[in-house]
Amino acid sequence: MSVVTDLTPQAAGGGRKRALQKTASKHHSWTIVVGMAIVGTLLAVLAYIPPFTLAQPSNAWIDGFTNAGVFVMLALGLNLVVGIAGLLDLGYAAFFAIGAYTYAYVASPFGNSIIGIPIVESLGSNVGGLVFWPMLLVGALVAATFGILLGAPTLRLRGDYLAIVTLGFGEIVPIVFLNSDAVTNGTNGIGGLLRPALPGMGSFSAINPWPYYVTMLVLVTVIMILCYRLVESRLGRAWEAIREDELAAAATGINTVTTKLLAFALGASTAGIAGVFNASKLVTVSPDQFTFIVSFTVLAMVVLGGMGNFWGVAVGAFTIYTINNVLLKTLNEFFDRVSMPILKDINFIELQFLLYGLALVAMMLLRPEGLFPNSRRQRELHTEMDEPGADELMGGDHELEQEDMR
Amino acid sequence: MSGNVLDNEPILVATQVTRRFGGLVAVNKVDFTIPERSIVSLIGPNGAGKTTFFNVLLGVIDPTDGAVDFLGRRMIARPHRIVYESLIWLMPAVVLGLIAAGGVAAGILSGRLLALVGLGVLMLLIGTLLLSVIRPVWYQKRLARLGIFRSARPNDMVGAGVGRTFQNIRLFKNMTAIENVLVGMHPKLRSNLVSALLNTKGMQHEEAAALDRAQELLALVGLRGKGNEAARNLPYGDQRRLEIARALASDPKLLLLDEPAAGMNPKETMNLVALISRLRNDLGLTILLIEHDMKVVMGISDRITVLDHGDKIAEGTPEEVRRDPKVIEAYLGAPAV
Numbered sequence: 001m002s003v004v005t006d007l008t009p010q011a012a013g014g015g016r017k018r019a020l021q022k023t024a025s026k027h028h029s030w031t032i033v034v035g036m037a038i039v040g041t042l043l044a045v046l047a048y049i050p051p052f053t054l055a056q057p058s059n060a061w062i063d064g065f066t067n068a069g070v071f072v073m074l075a076l077g078l079n080l081v082v083g084i085a086g087l088l089d090l091g092y093a094a095f096f097a098i099g100a101y102t103y104a105y106v107a108s109p110f111g112n113s114i115i116g117i118p119i120v121e122s123l124g125s126n127v128g129g130l131v132f133w134p135m136l137l138v139g140a141l142v143a144a145t146f147g148i149l150l151g152a153p154t155l156r157l158r159g160d161y162l163a164i165v166t167l168g169f170g171e172i173v174p175i176v177f178l179n180s181d182a183v184t185n186g187t188n189g190i191g192g193l194l195r196p197a198l199p200g201m202g203s204f205s206a207i208n209p210w211p212y213y214v215t216m217l218v219l220v221t222v223i224m225i226l227c228y229r230l231v232e233s234r235l236g237r238a239w240e241a242i243r244e245d246e247l248a249a250a251a252t253g254i255n256t257v258t259t260k261l262l263a264f265a266l267g268a269s270t271a272g273i274a275g276v277f278n279a280s281k282l283v284t285v286s287p288d289q290f291t292f293i294v295s296f297t298v299l300a301m302v303v304l305g306g307m308g309n310f311w312g313v314a315v316g317a318f319t320i321y322t323i324n325n326v327l328l329k330t331l332n333e334f335f336d337r338v339s340m341p342i343l344k345d346i347n348f349i350e351l352q353f354l355l356y357g358l359a360l361v362a363m364m365l366l367r368p369e370g371l372f373p374n375s376r377r378q379r380e381l382h383t384e385m386d387e388p389g390a391d392e393l394m395g396g397d398h399e400l401e402q403e404d405m406r
Numbered sequence: 407m408s409g410n411v412l413d414n415e416p417i418l419v420a421t422q423v424t425r426r427f428g429g430l431v432a433v434n435k436v437d438f439t440i441p442e443r444s445i446v447s448l449i450g451p452n453g454a455g456k457t458t459f460f461n462v463l464l465g466v467i468d469p470t471d472g473a474v475d476f477l478g479r480r481m482i483a484r485p486h487r488i489v490y491e492s493l494i495w496l497m498p499a500v501v502l503g504l505i506a507a508g509g510v511a512a513g514i515l516s517g518r519l520l521a522l523v524g525l526g527v528l529m530l531l532i533g534t535l536l537l538s539v540i541r542p543v544w545y546q547k548r549l550a551r552l553g554i555f556r557s558a559r560p561n562d563m564v565g566a567g568v569g570r571t572f573q574n575i576r577l578f579k580n581m582t583a584i585e586n587v588l589v590g591m592h593p594k595l596r597s598n599l600v601s602a603l604l605n606t607k608g609m610q611h612e613e614a615a616a617l618d619r620a621q622e623l624l625a626l627v628g629l630r631g632k633g634n635e636a637a638r639n640l641p642y643g644d645q646r647r648l649e650i651a652r653a654l655a656s657d658p659k660l661l662l663l664d665e666p667a668a669g670m671n672p673k674e675t676m677n678l679v680a681l682i683s684r685l686r687n688d689l690g691l692t693i694l695l696i697e698h699d700m701k702v703v704m705g706i707s708d709r710i711t712v713l714d715h716g717d718k719i720a721e722g723t724p725e726e727v728r729r730d731p732k733v734i735e736a737y738l739g740a741p742a743v
Contacts (some may be wrong), residue, residue, distance in 0.1 A: 029605075116518050149532060152539045226603055233602030233609065234595045241578050241589045248576040251464070253564030253593035253656050258540045262599065379580040379636060 028228045035311075036221040044213070054337060055330035063209040068321040069216035070278045074294075075301040075317035076223050076310055077270025082299065083307035083374070084231055085263035086243030087155070088163040091170020092298055095268040097290035098146050099139035099275020101177060101184070104285045106135055107194040114183050120194060129197025129204070136219075136276050143272025144265040151264035155257060158246075170295050178287040189286025196280050204280075212281055219277060220314070223270055227310050230266070239263055240376070297324075304363055305370050312372025320356075328352050411708050414441040417660055417692050418463070418568075423472035425458055432458040434716040435472070440660065440694055445686055447695040447703045449727075450713035451736055456696045457573060459713065460664055463694075464570055465558045476566055477659070486555040494554075495534035499527050565593045569658030571649040573665045573696075577637040583648050584633035587620040590655030620655065627651040627681060643674035650681070660692045661685065667699045675699060679706055704728065712736065 046052055047061035074096060081089045105111035107128065112118050120128050154165045177184045184190065195204040196215065204211045230236050238259045241249040250256050279285045297320070305316020328348045335344040348355075363370075369378045416439040425433040433455045440446050450456050461467045463474055465482055473483035506523045509515030515523065537545055541556075543565070549555070558566065578586050595616060597609040624633050627647040632640065637648060646666055653661060663682070667675045679702055685691045697703045703710060703724070710727040712720040714736040720727055727733055735741075 116521075145532070148536065152535055229605050230599075230602050234592060234597050234613075235599060235602055237585065237589050238592055240581065240585075241592075244578040244580060245576050247466075247560075248572065248578065249589070250560040251564065251570050251572070251576075252590045252652060253561050254589070255540065255559075255561045261536075261539070266599075376580045379638070 028232070029225045032224050032228065033221055036217055036224070040213075040217040051334075055334040056326075059207070059209050061326070062213050064322065064326040066209060066212045066216045066281065067325065068318050069213075069220055070274050070281075071298065071301060071321045072220050072314045072317045073223055073274035073277070074271055074298045075305065075313045076220070076227055077267045077274070078298050079302050079305075079307065079310060079313040080227060080230070080239075080270070081263050081267035082302055083309075083313065083377070084236065084243065085239040085260060087260060087263060088159065089166045089264070089267065090163050090292075090295055090299065091166040091168065091173070092267070092271055093290045093292070093294035094150075094170045094173035095143040095147060095271035096275045096278070096294065097173050097177060097285075097287070098143045098268075099272030100279035100285045100289070101190070101275075102139045102142045102272070103132075103135050103276040103279040104190040104193055106138070107131055107280070108190050108192050110185060110190050110192070125194055126197055128194045131194065132196035132276070132280050133198070136273050139272040139276035140269035141272070143275065144269040147265040147268025148261055151261045155260045155264065167292075167295075170292060174287040174290045177290075184287075187286065187288070189284055189289075191284040193279055193283045193285070195283060206283075216277065219273065223273070224310055224314065231310075235259070235262065297321075300360060303370060304360070306372040306374060306377070307370055308374030308377045309370070309372050312370055312374070316371055324352065324356060328355070411444045412441050414443055416440060417442045417477060418694075419475045420459075420463065421473055421475075423459065423462055423474065424470045425455075425462055425467065426470045431716045433462065433469075433713075436713070436716075436718045438711060438718070440692055441708075442659075442692055443686060443690055444708045445682065445693045445695060445706050447697060447707040447710045448713060449697065449700075449703055449710060453715075454713040454736075455716040456713055457664065458716075460662060460694075460696060463563075464568065464662065465560045465563045468557050476563070476568065479566070480550070480555070481558040481563065481566065483555060483557060485557065487553055488556055490552070491538065491549060491554050491556070494549075494552075495531075495538055498534060499530045502527050502530060561593070564656050564658070567657075567659040568662060569653035569656055569660070570662040571646075571653050571664055571666060573668065575642075575645050575649055577645055577649055577652070579638035580636060582634050582636055583624060583629060583640065583651075584617070584620050586637050586648055586652050587623050587655050588616060590652035591616050591620065593656050623651045623654055624648075626654070628677065643670055643677075646670065646674075646678070647681070650685075654685075654689075658691070660694065662694045662696075664696050665698060666695070667697060667702050675702060678702070682706055 043065050044062065047058040047065070052058075052061060074092065077095075078089065078092050081087050081092075105115050106119055109120050112120055119131065123131070150166070150169050154162060157165060177189075178186060180186075196211070197204065198211075201211050201214070202208060204215075231239075238249065238254045241252065241254060242256055242259060246256055249259075278289075282289070298317070301317035301320050302313050303316075304320060305314065306312030328351075331343075331348040335346075338344075418438075418440040420436065420438040422435045422437060423433055424431070424435050436459060438459075448456050448459065458467070462469045462482065469482060469484060471484060474481050502523070506515060506520065506527070509523075510520065541559075541562075543562070546556070546558075546562070564570075578589060581589070595612055597606075597612055601609040621630075621633060624630060627650050629640075629644055629647055629651065632644065637645060640648060650661075650663070650666065666682070667678055670678060682693060682695070683706055686693055695703065695707065707724055709722065710720075710724055711718060712727060712730070712733050714732075719732045719736060720730045722730070
């Protein structure tokens with residue numbers, strides 16, 4: 001700074017700020033790409049080294065990580081709604097379901113017979129797999145439409161009331177899929193979905209988890225970049241303003257209804273993408289994949305990871321999913337194999353929900369802002385606790401002010 | 407000087423504004439105009455209906471009767487013929503539906519085509535529903551031409567050019583000072599979802615310009631260099647000034663200040679008075695002030711309006727109001743007989 005002599009300090013500051021501002025988003029995008037590449041490679045390596053290979057085969061690990069990635073996507077989307085815009089959504093799995101069923105209708109013989117366009121039959125399973133890629137977008141759009149449909153009449157509601165309405169929606173959607181036998185095949189769901197295909201990426205199949213793994217990494221990276229861009233834009237500021245004080249936000253000219261609707265729609269579209277991907281991976285969709293437990297788990301992931309912070313939420317989602325669905329299940333086998341005295345007699349799967357619940361309770365008591373909190377969220381949650389500290393700060397400010405006066 | 411200012415064109419005209427809460431008449435048939443570039447004050451004892459009147463002007467609550475025009479456009483009045491609005495939303499879908507029914511009866515429409523038309527009807531319904539929820543300005547104007555009227559919402563008032571501050575400070579406490587001002591700039595910025603997702607050049611330039619402007623505004627209200635402090639950590643007087651900066655960020659023509667000097671010490675109050683006069687003289691803003699501090703009100707107002715129990719009991723220059731027996735009675739009580 002001191003080198004710059006011909007500019008007034010203010011102008012120089014402005015210039016530097018501007019330069020910073022210009023690079024901020026770009027910088028973020030590259031950080032995310034590089035970060036995700038490192039994480040992706042690291043996980044892949046982990047799956048091939050001893051303590052992990054003892055528990056289950058490497059391919060099973062990669063597959064597990066891919067499933068965890070689906071939840072990372074869900075958590076990123078829900079973070080936009082709950083963490084950033086502050087709208088409590090308890091029925092998030094509904095949009096996940098809508099995305100999945102959208103793909104099922106386009107990419108399965110049964111679904112095709114319902115919509116009356118023989119896509120699978122006419123394209124065959126090889127070329128048909130290409131349909132998956134545009135379907136990611138279509139799933140996002142359909143889910144967003146339903147997000148808007150749910151949001152438009154209900155976003156006037158605040159806090160708890162909105163939570164109840166979304167909870168209801170989250171229950172209604174799977175039940176509709178369950179009971180509309182003629183068009184959704186009821187409990188059995190729709191099976192025989194096309195697997196994705198892309199030239200040069202190997203075959204997507206149950207035995208080869210790699211293409212799915214790479215696709216997941218790319219999707220998560222793109223979603224995370226877009227989330228960061230949104231949050232750093234005018235729109236993101238508006239969301240945070242609404243979360244802090246809706247009336248004041250309206251008084252600064254923010255159209256609160258539109259802005260909240262947009263948050264809802266974007267969160268839903270992310271779930272839609274996750275739904276399409278998950279359906280293409282499981283090759284079947286059925287109503288029992290989208291129960292309240294899914295909504296709740298994703299919410300817990302967002303809260304535990306650190307509301308408002310996308311990296312935190314991603315890590316939270318990944319950790320919870322991996323512990324819950326991969327680690328605990330493999331612990332049994334692992335301890336059996338190495339025959340540890342006491343540990344091998346414990347059935348960790350039985351204890352799964354106990355451990356999970358304990359972790360949630362402990363977390364909320366010790367660190368309510370989550371593992372990797374957003375700085376703003378942290379400030380919100382530590383108001384009362386830090387009262388003496390805040391007083392000190394005020395005192396400090398007054399001193400500063402006096403200095404200014406002199 | 408004050409004489410000519412009051413002869414300016416009125417920027418805001420409130421006619422016969424009434425607001426009842428059940429049996430209580432909070433504001434009773436108040437006529438009120440604000441000439442351009444003037445500083446007009448609204449005073450009155452506690453519970454006189456000042457804040458209610460203020461909230462009506464800002465579209466926070468609907469008036470029971472009366473209307474408010476801003477810059478010649480009717481912004482606020484009692485809702486009128488709003489039932490027809492929902493009919494208008496339904497119309498396109500119903501018409502299309504009827505045509506489809508006709509088609510089915512004539513045997514032209516069936517199978518996939520029918521499903522497509524059904525989808526079209528649904529989409530039209532969603533579209534019109536969204537339009538009614540979002541209420542863009544052109545939509546409101548179109549409706550007004552049809553005689554369907556609904557009051558502007560607070561954000562519409564800001565968009566039209568009215569900025570406000572709150573009686574009890576309502577900053578975004580966990581955001582920094584500069585972010586507060588940037589949020590205030592929301593209606594001025596044009597970037598949208600697509601440009602944000604693509605991080606376009608246009609948006610980056612706009613953001614950079616907005617940041618500079620925000621710094622300027624902070625400097626204007628005397629908060630230079632405090633941009634990165636969390637709003638909640640600012641001293642009280644600074645929070646008040648930050649709120650003014652936030653209100654200024656939307657480039658308002660009219661600034662409504664609700665008790666800006668409340669809780670300030672004499673020195674801070676002095677600075678505030680200087681700031682308010684500067685806003686008018688240098689930026690050409692029009693200012694409506696609600697204030698209890700008589701030193702502030704008497705010092706800078708071109709005209710003072712006095713409310714008591716919802717009625718306008720006096721209006722005039724500070725000198726006239728100070729001597730008005732009705733005003734003295736309202737504040738101090740009737741003289742003993």
